[in-house]
Amino acid sequence: MLAKRIIACLDVRDGKVVKGVNFEGLRDAGDPATLARRYNTEGIDEIVILDVTATVEARQARAHTIAAVAREIFLPLAVGGGIRSEDDAAAAIEAGADKVSLNTAAISNPELITTLARRYGSQAVIVAIDAKLQDGRFAVYGRSGQSETPRDAVEWAREATARGAGEILLTSIDRDGTKAGFDCELTAAVSDAVNIPVIASGGAGSFEHFAEVFTTGRADAALAASIFHFNEKSVTELKQFLHSKNIPVRL
Amino acid sequence: MLERQAHGAHAPEHQGPVVIALVDYGAGNLTSVRKALAALGASVWTPTVPGELARAHGIIVPGVGHFDSTRGLTADWRAAISATVADGTPLLGICVGLQWLFEGSTEAPDVAGLGVFKGTCFIFTGSESARLKVPHVGWNSLTMPRATRLMAGVAPGTQVYFTHSYAAPVVDETAAVCEYGTAFSAAVERDRVSAVQFHPEKSGPSGLHILGNWLRDAR
Numbered sequence: 396m397l398a399k400r401i402i403a404c405l406d407v408r409d410g411k412v413v414k415g416v417n418f419e420g421l422r423d424a425g426d427p428a429t430l431a432r433r434y435n436t437e438g439i440d441e442i443v444i445l446d447v448t449a450t451v452e453a454r455q456a457r458a459h460t461i462a463a464v465a466r467e468i469f470l471p472l473a474v475g476g477g478i479r480s481e482d483d484a485a486a487a488i489e490a491g492a493d494k495v496s497l498n499t500a501a502i503s504n505p506e507l508i509t510t511l512a513r514r515y516g517s518q519a520v521i522v523a524i525d526a527k528l529q530d531g532r533f534a535v536y537g538r539s540g541q542s543e544t545p546r547d548a549v550e551w552a553r554e555a556t557a558r559g560a561g562e563i564l565l566t567s568i569d570r571d572g573t574k575a576g577f578d579c580e581l582t583a584a585v586s587d588a589v590n591i592p593v594i595a596s597g598g599a600g601s602f603e604h605f606a607e608v609f610t611t612g613r614a615d616a617a618l619a620a621s622i623f624h625f626n627e628k629s630v631t632e633l634k635q636f637l638h639s640k641n642i643p644v645r646l
Numbered sequence: 647m648l649e650r651q652a653h654g655a656h657a658p659e660h661q662g663p664v665v666i667a668l669v670d671y672g673a674g675n676l677t678s679v680r681k682a683l684a685a686l687g688a689s690v691w692t693p694t695v696p697g698e699l700a701r702a703h704g705i706i707v708p709g710v711g712h713f714d715s716t717r718g719l720t721a722d723w724r725a726a727i728s729a730t731v732a733d734g735t736p737l738l739g740i741c742v743g744l745q746w747l748f749e750g751s752t753e754a755p756d757v758a759g760l761g762v763f764k765g766t767c768f769i770f771t772g773s774e775s776a777r778l779k780v781p782h783v784g785w786n787s788l789t790m791p792r793a794t795r796l797m798a799g800v801a802p803g804t805q806v807y808f809t810h811s812y813a814a815p816v817v818d819e820t821a822a823v824c825e826y827g828t829a830f831s832a833a834v835e836r837d838r839v840s841a842v843q844f845h846p847e848k849s850g851p852s853g854l855h856i857l858g859n860w861l862r863d864a865r
Binding site for chain 1: 677678681682685710711712772777778779780781782783784785786787805807809810811825826845847848849850851853854
């Protein structure tokens with residue numbers, strides 16, 4: 396049976412893992428390779444490196460961070476932040492990434508999704524959607540949550556899928572870093588709208604939140620950062636909890 | 647190390663690292679496969695012409711993405727791979743590399759596979775009652791219908807990492823079965839030809855164990 400994936404996100408700036416609340420107020424959480432090694436031991440299913448400031452500061456994801464993490468793990472590794480062109484994606488993949496995650500670049504240049512899917516296959520292309528509840532709908536934001544777009548999250552997920560995306564990484568800006576739980580309404584709406592896997596992100600604070608997003612939220616994978624970084628919860632314990640709730644996980 | 651004394655099954659225990667040819671036909675990223683092989687102590691190189699395959703202790707045909715990309719395995723590569731396989735050199739196909747060892751795929755009907763295994767690869771389709779997300783991405787469990795060298799020491803239920811939309815049918819040579827809406831070949835083995843649909847290089851300790859099993863064949 397296909398397991399629900401638990402993904403650790405490393406938000407990286409200047410080679411260090413940082414984490415903020417609602418995309419702001421970053422604090423230092425340590426060395427990416429050290430964290431990756433710990434997560435690997437604890438049984439994490441996948442790692443995502445996001446250079447959270449890359450797009451804003453017009454900087455590409457750092458190849459050496461990718462390589463340092465890739466050296467530590469024999470697990471799927473995705474990289475996002477600052478992937479704006481085919482060359483950026485190629486550099487990340489050459490450095491050891493299995494997948495690239497497109498966000499702002501996909502919004503401004505949706506054709507890039509198709510270009511990368513043709514070159515590397517859909518399984519290598521994640522489209523990241525940052526969404527915020529606004530006037531009764533989920534509005535898509537670009538530039539690390541800073542600029543509103545006219546797009547609707549559900550419609551954009553459908554379009555990204557049609558253009559060749561292999562997975563959707565869906566982040567609730569409202570919940571990000573709050574530990575108030577994943578946005579199950581948003582996640583279920585997108586998961587039902589597309590036939591590709593949806594990774595839920597933003598708001599993980601307890602084991603129950605993961606169980607909820609896999610059941611009510613119909614997520615295929617769940618991503619968290621701060622809940623793991625600061626040793627608040629271990630991946631091992633989380634998986635044992637989910638297993639006890641009859642949610643299929645890799646043990 | 648340019649000439650080998652003997653091939654495959656007949657090779658004596660040799661000194662130094664096992665030398666693996668990683669065939670690069672332009673289908674995606676070889677970095678993680680290379681890294682995993684290096685971690686297991688193998689020496690890896692990417693041959694630039696088919697003639698170089700003769701000096702390999704083992705050959706890996708990797709692949710991610712579209713079956714159409716296997717067009718890059720032109721007639722001379724196919725001939726060289728077939729010849730080394732006939733000589734007894736171990737071959738390992740990974741992902742699209744497994745599919746290529748079958749007769750073909752509905753993903754690119756005009757591109758022929760090598761046809762070592764009978765059958766055509768098919769796309770996953772769900773049903774009304776069981777909605778299926780495609781690609782099949784993530785960790786899924788294996789069952790072993792028979793004992794093989796490749797899957798030796800792998801317990802039933804072991805989970806490995808998959809990412810693919812097309813799959814090969816279960817055949818007599820199937821070494822591991824996985825279920826995603828339907829049963830498909832997660833691994834196959836016949837003589838010295840082995841292949842896996844999952845990514846052993848991204849499947850943690852279990853994946854490295856399986857790659858290690860294959861590398862032992864190449865020694």
